[in-house]
Amino acid sequence: MIGQKILIVDDEPDIVDLLAYNFKKQEMAVFSANNGKEAIEIAKKQHPEVILLDVMLPDIDGMEVCEELRKDRNLKNSLILFLSARGEDYSQIAGYKVGADDYIVKPVKLKVLTEKIRTLLERRNEEPLGNITSTNISIDANRYTVSKDGAESIIPKKEFELLTLLMSKPEKVYRREEILEQIWGVKTFVGDRTIDVHIRKLREKFGQTIIKTVKGIGYKFEDNP
The missing domain is CATH 3.40.50.2300 (Response regulator)
Structure with missing residues (x-):
């Protein structure tokens, strides 16, 4: 089942x-x-x-x-x-x-x-990461909400998981393969543009500078005040 x-x-x-x-x-x-x-x-x-x-x-x-x-x-x-x-x-x-x-x-x-x-x-069904807070963005893992400058919002699950992953280790560069494995799973087949779409949506909602593209490698979260 x-x-x-x-x-x-x-x-x-x-x-x-x-x-x-x-x-x-x-x-x-x-x-x-x-x-x-x-x-x-x-x-x-x-x-x-x-x-x-x-x-x-x-x-x-x-x-x-x-x-x-x-x-x-x-x-x-x-x-x-x-x-x-x-x-x-x-x-x-x-x-x-x-x-x-x-x-x-x-x-x-x-x-x-x-x-x-x-x-x-x-x-x-895996256990979510704990609550995470940066300078102006905070994640409530229990309520599945993201707050920026005090304004709370609910975002699609994959966007939430991706932002949580990147914010869990600020400045760490996550390779595209690593993101796919941790967010979508090694057994899941997704399109090449999947990560790009979700990154774009997060930037639109929380700021263009919060996630930096490291060309040829992947992405990292930057704690910008």
Whole structure:
């Protein structure tokens, strides 16, 4: 068993049936929706651990659905993975920007998808680092919040984990491979642009100078007053 509840959102019945059959074999409680409004309603009621979300839906775009779900405090720990036929870089970047944990291009390989979810869930259940404070940014690991100059905010889980990692050892340069291993897991396959997207979002929210790019190596947190 890799989890308890999973919500599958897709307007193609064959895909829903295939995925539902696969995850029922994993002893998961499976819920499904074929449009965005229904998906939001089910997610807010059932609080699934995993949400598989198509981008192109008949009513609300999947990106909008993801953005709406990430506003709900009860869903902050839910894994959201996009499953889409759209494999363009800009689509994947948009998915990460609205808070997705992963973006998978169809056709989906069930064994790979199952392993991705398993690894992400395992990492989610690991003990978080303690509270961390810099000159003007503080992280509350228990409440999953980040405060800058006293203003508190909730950010997507992967952004939170990435910022926590970098802030845990200020001035340490984390190699890209090291970040991928610690945040996404060695068994998880993510796109080359994944780290860049999350770094960009953190800079947009907390300042362009808090994370420095060390060309050809990786990134480090700089405690700028």
